[in-house]
Amino acid sequence: MWKRSVCTKDCPDTCGLLVKVEAGRITAVKGDPDHPVTQGFICRKAGYFPEHVHTAERILAPLKRTGPKGSGTFVTVTWDEALGEIAGRMAAVAAEHGPEAILPYFYAGHMGLVHRHVGHAFFHRLGASRLIPTICGPAAGAGFEASLGSGPSTAISAAAASDFIIIWGSNTLTTNLHAWPFFQKARKNGARLTVIDPYRTETARRADTHLMLRPGTDAALALGMMNVLITDDLLDHAFIKNRTVGFDALKARAAMYPAEKAAAICGISAGAVRELARAYGRAGAPYIRTGWGPSRQLGGAMAMRTIALLPGLVGAFKQPGAGITRSLGGAPSDLSFLTRPDLCPPGTRKVNMVHLGHALTELEGPPIKYLHVYLSNPAAVAPQSRPVMAGLAREDLFVSVQEMFMTDTARMADIILPGASFLEVKDLYRAYGHNCIQLAEPVIPPVGLSRSTLAIFQDLAARMGFAEEVFSLTEDQCVDRLLKEPSPYMVDVDADRVRSGRAVPLNIPDNPYAQSFNTPSGKVEFYSRDWEAKGLDPLPDGRPVRDPEGGERFPLEFITPPHRLFLNSAFNEIAALREEAGPPVVLIHPGTAAARRIASGDLVRVHNDRGECCLTARVTEDTRPGLLVAEGLRWPGLHRGGRGANQLTSQRLTDAGDTCAFHCNRVEVEPASSVKD
Ligand SMILES: Nc1nc2c(c(=O)[nH]1)N[C@H]1C(S)=C(S)[C@@H](COP(=O)(O)OP(=O)(O)OC[C@H]3O[C@@H](n4cnc5c(=O)[nH]c(N)nc54)[C@H](O)[C@@H]3O)O[C@H]1N2
Ligand SMILES: Nc1nc2c(c(=O)[nH]1)N[C@H]1C(S)=C(S)[C@@H](COP(=O)(O)OP(=O)(O)OC[C@H]3O[C@@H](n4cnc5c(=O)[nH]c(N)nc54)[C@H](O)[C@@H]3O)O[C@H]1N2
Numbered sequence: 001m002w003k004r005s006v007c008t009k010d011c012p013d014t015c016g017l018l019v020k021v022e023a024g025r026i027t028a029v030k031g032d033p034d035h036p037v038t039q040g041f042i043c044r045k046a047g048y049f050p051e052h053v054h055t056a057e058r059i060l061a062p063l064k065r066t067g068p069k070g071s072g073t074f075v076t077v078t079w080d081e082a083l084g085e086i087a088g089r090m091a092a093v094a095a096e097h098g099p100e101a102i103l104p105y106f107y108a109g110h111m112g113l114v115h116r117h118v119g120h121a122f123f124h125r126l127g128a129s130r131l132i133p134t135i136c137g138p139a140a141g142a143g144f145e146a147s148l149g150s151g152p153s154t155a156i157s158a159a160a161a162s163d164f165i166i167i168w169g170s171n172t173l174t175t176n177l178h179a180w181p182f183f184q185k186a187r188k189n190g191a192r193l194t195v196i197d198p199y200r201t202e203t204a205r206r207a208d209t210h211l212m213l214r215p216g217t218d219a220a221l222a223l224g225m226m227n228v229l230i231t232d233d234l235l236d237h238a239f240i241k242n243r244t245v246g247f248d249a250l251k252a253r254a255a256m257y258p259a260e261k262a263a264a265i266c267g268i269s270a271g272a273v274r275e276l277a278r279a280y281g282r283a284g285a286p287y288i289r290t291g292w293g294p295s296r297q298l299g300g301a302m303a304m305r306t307i308a309l310l311p312g313l314v315g316a317f318k319q320p321g322a323g324i325t326r327s328l329g330g331a332p333s334d335l336s337f338l339t340r341p342d343l344c345p346p347g348t349r350k351v352n353m354v355h356l357g358h359a360l361t362e363l364e365g366p367p368i369k370y371l372h373v374y375l376s377n378p379a380a381v382a383p384q385s386r387p388v389m390a391g392l393a394r395e396d397l398f399v400s401v402q403e404m405f406m407t408d409t410a411r412m413a414d415i416i417l418p419g420a421s422f423l424e425v426k427d428l429y430r431a432y433g434h435n436c437i438q439l440a441e442p443v444i445p446p447v448g449l450s451r452s453t454l455a456i457f458q459d460l461a462a463r464m465g466f467a468e469e470v471f472s473l474t475e476d477q478c479v480d481r482l483l484k485e486p487s488p489y490m491v492d493v494d495a496d497r498v499r500s501g502r503a504v505p506l507n508i509p510d511n512p513y514a515q516s517f518n519t520p521s522g523k524v525e526f527y528s529r530d531w532e533a534k535g536l537d538p539l540p541d542g543r544p545v546r547d548p549e550g551g552e553r554f555p556l557e558f559i560t561p562p563h564r565l566f567l568n569s570a571f572n573e574i575a576a577l578r579e580e581a582g583p584p585v586v587l588i589h590p591g592t593a594a595a596r597r598i599a600s601g602d603l604v605r606v607h608n609d610r611g612e613c614c615l616t617a618r619v620t621e622d623t624r625p626g627l628l629v630a631e632g633l634r635w636p637g638l639h640r641g642g643r644g645a646n647q648l649t650s651q652r653l654t655d656a657g658d659t660c661a662f663h664c665n666r667v668e669v670e671p672a673s674s675v676k677d
């Protein structure tokens with residue numbers, strides 16, 4: 001029997017799935033042809049959901065550590081024993097050190113609105129330190145919103161009518177596959193496609209033009225383009241007059257970035273800057289798809305802000321097919337009935353999740369004594385792994401982890417709770433790559449003794465004596481509440497159709513910029529008073545910001561963009577995908593490799609003062625001289641030496657949005673003759 005479901009992985013596409021169930025087991029997964037955006041095809045990873053759910057490596061019962069921390073020796077215990085110990089330990093830590101000595105760590109292992117957020121009320125009520133979940137998108141959001149305002153951006157499907165497309169820092173064929181058919185449709189009608197990315201991704205390979213700029217130089221490139229647009233008068237003067245603020249100030253700033261100067265900063269030719277600007281300025285319906293790549297830099301918010309100003313110069317919000325896309329799906333749902341921020345004692349300490357390493361090794365007043373991890377794998381995904389791992393190894397830190405697999409994080413736990421997979425729970429899904437909402441019923445019951453995130457937190461709440469209504473809401477009640485949400489996006493959304501499991505478009509226009517912008521002025525803000533008030537540059541700033549640590553001892557740059565066969569650290573549990581991907585690889589330019597006597601296939605040690613990681617060299621012109629690229633994330637334990645790419649990244653925060661600058665690292669590389677397993 002085929003049942004309808006939704007892919008809940010942290011990917012913009014949130015695909016419609018059809019899942020085959022035979023004798024209580026999932027035996028096949030394919031795309032749902034009725035989904036209006038994802039239209040019946042799925043990525044290679046999703047085809048492995050039967051293995052993801054039923055692999056012998058899945059954790060099926062609660063486990064308690066018996067050997068030393070990290071040794072991987074556990075015994076099976078009952079739920080009662082596991083949750084009893086967790087509740088007892090939390091209570092003891094709260095009594096001795098105060099509840100702020102407890103830290104939750106969560107992210108996006110499951111993207112459903114209910115189960116993803118259901119733990120918050122528990123930790124608020126407990127008075128635990130409050131995790132600020134800014135590891136991924138807020139820098140991009142902050143930059144983009146300063147220019148164009150919050151809310152949905154141009155629908156990707158609308159780009160099918162564009163005649164000039166820029167994919168700016170997104171590896172679309174890897175991370176947003178279902179956007180590609182819309183771009184291809186435009187190309188069939190004559191549109192040109194330019195990709196702006198520091199290395200030759202699969203997406204870049206298939207573009208008409210690829211600008212291989214240095215990481216962290218996007219604002220300079222966008223300013224260089226502005227300079228050309230202004231000099232050549234490729235401007236929409238009426239739009240600038242009526243719908244933007246601060247043009248004269250912008251003009252003065254852009255004058256500081258002639259194409260030659262911008263090109264020198266970006267490490268590309270001045271001709272390429274001019275050509276791109278002219279093609280963009282002359283296009284009838286120019287469209288930009290921004291990824292998150294430009295924002296994972298210390299100046300990442302400024303980069304996104306600057307890119308987002310380009311359409312305002314050429315009036316690209318008027319024609320069908322023109323516009324710019326960052327994130328879709330509208331403003332977040334109002335989840336406060338579920339997350340209950342009101343239960344959080346005023347003034348409770350906040351801990352940015354990017355700073356986990358610091359929090360576990362240096363934070364005082366009180367120190368963290370209890371860590372509960374769910375829907376995340378910080379040993380693999382959090383920056384600067386050395387302090388993260390040193391923290392997880394602390395004998396005086398109690399760690400409980402909800403997981404499906406023995407990840408590097410779970411291995412460090414005192415207690416592991418088996419989590420139910422997304423195919424075993426009911427939840428409601430919104431996407432960030434399209435504007436649909438979709439409900440999924442459980443396809444099978446939880447496998448083994450695994451439990452849903454909601455079930456686990458409700459049991460814990462009962463043990464802690466928490467009596468508020470939220471701690472007894474069922475999945476059905478939560479979903480019903482969300483479907484009745486008085487949001488403008490839900491107007492005209494047929495709740496019964498959603499209940500039937502179909503993907504239903506929210507009430508969001510393809511071009512949300514037709515009338516106004518959600519900025520303080522209601523216009524495109526070339527000059528941002530809001531940023532000025534925050535002490536930021538109110539105008540675009542094209543100066544590159546490099547990793548300030550290590551100086552010239554680490555002359556190379558290092559980025560860690562997504563891998564086609566993994567999703568962040570998820571899917572490493574699938575043996576066939578691990579095999580298909582081969583060993584973890586680093587791309588090195590031939591000149592950079594030759595100077596270090598490195599050949600393709602060599603095991604190399606990439607290092608900086610923060611840590612080191614062993615990878616297999618692939619010498620290739622697919623990357624720039626001086627730029628190392630390690631597509632990720634692989635489980636650290638699968639690397640020679642047991643250390644992953646996040647050994648090399650830093651806990652420094654972006655200029656706005658307090659996000660991790662995952663692609664802003666200085667390193668050196670050498671042959672790894674002496675690395676021990
Ligand atoms: N297969 C797969 N799909 C995924 C994921 C995955 O891990 N694997 N992750 C999911 C998640 S959580 C997210 S947030 C999205 C992210 O999706 P993307 O936005 O596509 O991913 P990013 O890591 O932000 O990197 C995008 C591209 O930016 C490039 N880049 C790096 N630095 C710079 C720079 O300074 N400037 C420019 N112009 N480009 C730069 C990288 O080389 C990369 O090709 O993808 C989601 N989808
Ligand atoms: N170096 C580097 N680091 C990065 C990035 C990068 O580009 N480079 N990208 C960053 C980004 S964009 C993000 S969003 C974060 C992502 O950070 P996370 O959200 O922590 O990413 P995942 O690796 O997907 O970890 C989720 C964990 O949840 C578990 N899980 C998955 N599905 C389910 C489920 O249905 N139920 C339960 N109970 N558990 C489940 C998985 O087994 C997995 O171990 O990583 C960041 N880290």
Ligand SMILES: [Mo]
Binds near residue numbers: 010136137
């Ligand atoms: Mo992300």
